Amino acid sequence: MVIKIFGNYFKRIFSNLFKSRGDIKLGFYGPPNAGKTSLANRICKDFTGEEIGSVSKVPHETRSVQFKEKVEIKHKGKTLMFKMIDTPGIATKIDYEEFLKYKVKKNVAKTRAKEATQGVIESIKWLDDMDIVVIVLDATKNPYNQVNITIIGNLVARKIPVLIVANKIDLRKADLKKIESAFPEYETVGISAKNGTNLEEFYESIFKLAKKV
């Protein structure tokens, strides 16, 4: 028994020493329209010159998982290589009639709803493959949403480091303190992906989390 414990211990140390470390898989999760793609675009544009996906005011614009490989992020003289994974927003209900409010045609809305349901399923499947996850929340909305709690609960169960980003702090209704008090166990960074506000603090937190990977 004791030999087996020691055996496993040394095996773990050696495998950690010699394992080839690939790019850090950085996932963007959260409810629809929180600004996941806006943030991922901002980072990708800053470091690769290209965006990862399109953004829209209509919810569920991202309906399939999008990637950007080899994103080399430089911060305070340090460099880390990331694989960026932008995921569709997770929701518990999707009604095509919601899209009609944005003057989307009925058949387009129905297709969008169908694709959005598939997107949610895809996002959930990808949870296992992440090294670090950024939960992007809309700072103007109530953070006590079960979807947010469920995603975080799943990440904790999988021992995946989490950073909470309160996006849209440029808006008057934004309440960063409310988000911080909803998730006191996690580091929360307030940003505006649209204006690029406070991204230095965001990178600082990402580099800190990367040490845990």
Added chain:
Amino acid sequence: MAKKRGNNKLGKIKGFSIQFLPYSEIRDLSSNERIRKILGIVLGNNILILQGKLKPEEETRLIGDTMAMIGHVKSFKGIELAVISENGDDNFFGRMRTGIVNAISKGELGAITIIGPATIVKEIKRNPKKIELLLNK
């Protein structure tokens, strides 16, 4: 169960019931059986009040399964879901006491989970101290 689903039209609300499920009813079930039981209740136009809470992976499984049903089950638009957990005592002994009780009961009995079909439940508004169930007209 399929017969039950067929008999209850989702969408137009002609009536619904609130069903309470004690944790003892799901304690010994596998994750698959738990999800199936919950879906059976919710698809029957019921708002479920479950004593305790599901595991995080069961919650995501429930979300995934309901997403897969949209477009396949008539008028089904998904669910509304909320869990209220007991914060418990902040001190060490309080947390230890809650932990022991949860370990003995094999579940978090201080929590309550509310699940309803989105056609009936418009929104579950919550903050740390209260929960509001808003129903569709």
